[in-house]
Amino acid sequence: MLIASLGSAIAAALAVPAGIYLLWNGVSKNRGTFVEVADLTQLNVGKPQEVTFERTRVDGWRVLKEKVIAWVVRTDDKNVVAYSPQCTHLGCAYHWEEDRNHFVCPCHESLFTIDGKVVGGPASRPLDRYAVRVENSKLLIGSKILKA
Ligand code: FES
Numbered sequence: 001m002l003i004a005s006l007g008s009a010i011a012a013a014l015a016v017p018a019g020i021y022l023l024w025n026g027v028s029k030n031r032g033t034f035v036e037v038a039d040l041t042q043l044n045v046g047k048p049q050e051v052t053f054e055r056t057r058v059d060g061w062r063v064l065k066e067k068v069i070a071w072v073v074r075t076d077d078k079n080v081v082a083y084s085p086q087c088t089h090l091g092c093a094y095h096w097e098e099d100r101n102h103f104v105c106p107c108h109e110s111l112f113t114i115d116g117k118v119v120g121g122p123a124s125r126p127l128d129r130y131a132v133r134v135e136n137s138k139l140l141i142g143s144k145i146l147k148a
Contacts, residue, residue: 033142034142035055036138036139037139037140038072043080043139045074046074047074048071048096051072052068054066070082073115078134080132081115083103083116083130084127084129088123089105089110092105094110094112094127102120105121110122112127126148127148128147130142
């Protein structure tokens, strides 16, 4: 009886911190983090702009600062789209070409419209997007990538 009680006490002592750890990580990963990257007044409607910002990422017990790039397009007074900077073909960095009025990937010539749709090259799906929020005229970009 004493041994069974002692075993139960040890199991409870281990289970409670483990449960808190699992719940805390599950909640914090699902919430995602948003980083303020620009003031809306800095973005012109219909003009793609590359923005670079820093994000803190937790990897196990390590806290890492990483540089993140996004292509942002202000679509009207209140809305902005932010694209992940990797081409959806094989992950090369693409860029906006004003003369061609498209996002162009130099690796294999995939072409994307300003709203991320594929119009040329081997890419088979639209550009991936970051979750975004606009609060008090500030653009915030989330850590989650929304695949099309
Ligand atoms: S990686 Fe962009 S076209 Fe191949």
